[in-house]
Amino acid sequence: MHGSSLGQFGNYLREKWASPRRVRFWLLVLIILYTLLGFFALPWVIQYVAVNTAKEDFGRELRIESVQTNPYTLTLRMNGVALNDKDDRQLLGWGNLFVNLEWSSIIDQTWTFEAIQIDKLIIQEERFASGETRFSRLAADSSGPESEKKESGKEEPAEMPALRIRDFKLENGVLRFADNLKDVTAADDAEPKQVSLALQNIGLSVKDFTLQNDASFPLRLNGQLTKGGKLAFNGTFQLLPSPALEGNAEINELAFKQAAPYLQQFMNVQLENGTLTLNGKMSTNAQQPFAFKGSASINTLNIKEASNDETLLGWDSLKTEQFDLNIANNEIETAPIVVKGLSGRVVINQDKTTNFGQLVVDAPADTKDDTSKSEETKPFGITIEGVELSDGDIQFSDNSLPLPFSTSIHTLSGEVSTLSSDSSEPARVKLEGEVAEYGLAQVTGTVHAWHPTRQTTVNVRFR
Known part of the structure; x- marks a missing residue:
């Protein structure tokens, strides 16, 4: 059954x-x-x-x-x-x-x-x-008890899906x-x-x-x-x-004016114009925080003093065919830099101070103390394989003399040899320009950009 x-x-x-x-x-x-x-x-x-x-x-x-x-x-x-x-x-x-x-x-x-x-x-x-x-x-x-456990090491991290x-x-x-x-x-x-x-x-x-x-x-x-x-x-x-990025990078006509508020944290200047263009190869990984190798140019730069709205420094174009930046080694190297249409204004005041020396913003005392206590970092090694100037215009005034002196040097052209922070050899300077309407100015000698008070011998001739 x-x-x-x-x-x-x-x-x-x-x-x-x-x-x-x-x-x-x-x-x-x-x-x-x-x-x-x-x-x-x-x-x-x-x-x-x-x-x-x-x-x-x-x-x-x-x-x-x-x-x-x-x-x-x-x-x-x-x-x-x-x-x-x-x-x-x-x-x-x-x-x-x-x-x-x-x-x-x-x-x-x-x-x-x-x-x-x-x-x-x-x-x-x-x-x-x-x-x-x-x-x-x-x-x-969003953190809670579970995240606190993970931070304390009680739980192993979950495997990636x-x-x-x-x-x-x-x-x-x-x-x-x-x-x-x-x-x-x-x-x-x-x-x-x-x-x-x-x-x-x-x-x-x-x-x-x-x-x-x-x-x-x-x-x-x-x-x-x-x-x-x-x-x-x-x-x-x-x-x-670990994250790693490598390839061709390009920055085209980046306006410097966007960085003006950050620059004004350290210097009393107005960043009116200026654009940055970079084109080359970049890489970043666990061993190299950032590296770039390519061409670079800064065009139509115009920096003014914040106090009187007068031009401090600028140029029509600055360009180098090779710009190497290596953060891991703290190094910057460039091919010769070509500067066209340099403009600037140098003023020596009655107390022997200069307009450039008055640009730095004084930080509060507590900030200075914190900075002095911070660990020293290795300074950047900078090597510039020469500077070529053409069609410059410099305004110069010396108000510390018994008879104040002021003049302008225009069509300033010439060259400066290799500048290197790692070398004890100063750079050779050879510049020539016109003074006012009929004069001639010649600047020759040597200068060390990183130790100007110790290794500078400059001859200035006005005719």
Whole structure:
């Protein structure tokens, strides 16, 4: 009886539940559930989890305009995203995000993305006078007991997930940075001066990104500063075991005026004009913080004194075909520097001080003490393979004489031989220019740029 009962039960399963008609029905049910969950439930879950995580773990408000998923193509679209700081200032956001996950990820146990595309990414960072930034504050707010355990060494760091991104692309990105600079000469309670910088039209392209050690992948980056200047990089990037970047870098007509507030922290000058252009190879890795080798030029520079708005130093163009910067060795080397249209004003006051000597900003006493206590760093070794001048114009005044003397030297041309901070040999100077309307000025001799008071012998002849 027992065997016949099992047989009857098996026949019942085949006829009622395992029949082709029943199998097709349950498959249809599963497809419908998969479709409903993938197209309708999953977007709601993603949006709910993201918004609540931002609120509970970070204490910030996250807004998402729409989320769309396709369970058959494994794609995700997340549009109109904005994350605000506690003061309702936007931290980051984007217009459109598209993610395409490959089906092979299920089999290979590797998160493999065919494409990740972000359009109109916006990042807004700000550094406060205290040194804290918006994103460092965000990271601090997200730390908890689990992170404290990891920091104490009680838990081993988790292994990096197996990840591959075949094509990552960022278009129309914007990076805004606000810096609150404290005036070193003002009182402690003085309001800081805010400086704003912005890099727009950012484009970033990465191919075959992985988290494997010693794996490098192609990277292209470009952007434009809102106040003048374009940046571009084309090379390779390595993330693990330590970040490394190598390739061709270009800075085109970067406006110096954007750096004026930082320069004014140390010198009483106005940086009116001037653009920087660099083109060459750069690299940075664990052993080399930064290295660059290529051509460099600074054009239309105009530095004025802050007190009287008169030109202090400038030129039409300054260029060298070879500029080598090596941070690891603290070295700067250049080929001959060609300067055209040099302009300057040198004034010796009645008390024998000069207009150049009065430019340095006096820092508070406590700042000077902190600086003196800091560890000494190796000075940069600078070697310049000569300077060639043409069509210069120098204004010179000496008010310390019984009869004050003032003149102008124009069409100043000539050359200075190799200047080196590592050499005891002074540089040879040979310059010639016209004085006023009919005079002639000749400057010959030797000068050591780093020890001018000890190794300078200059003959000046006016005729």
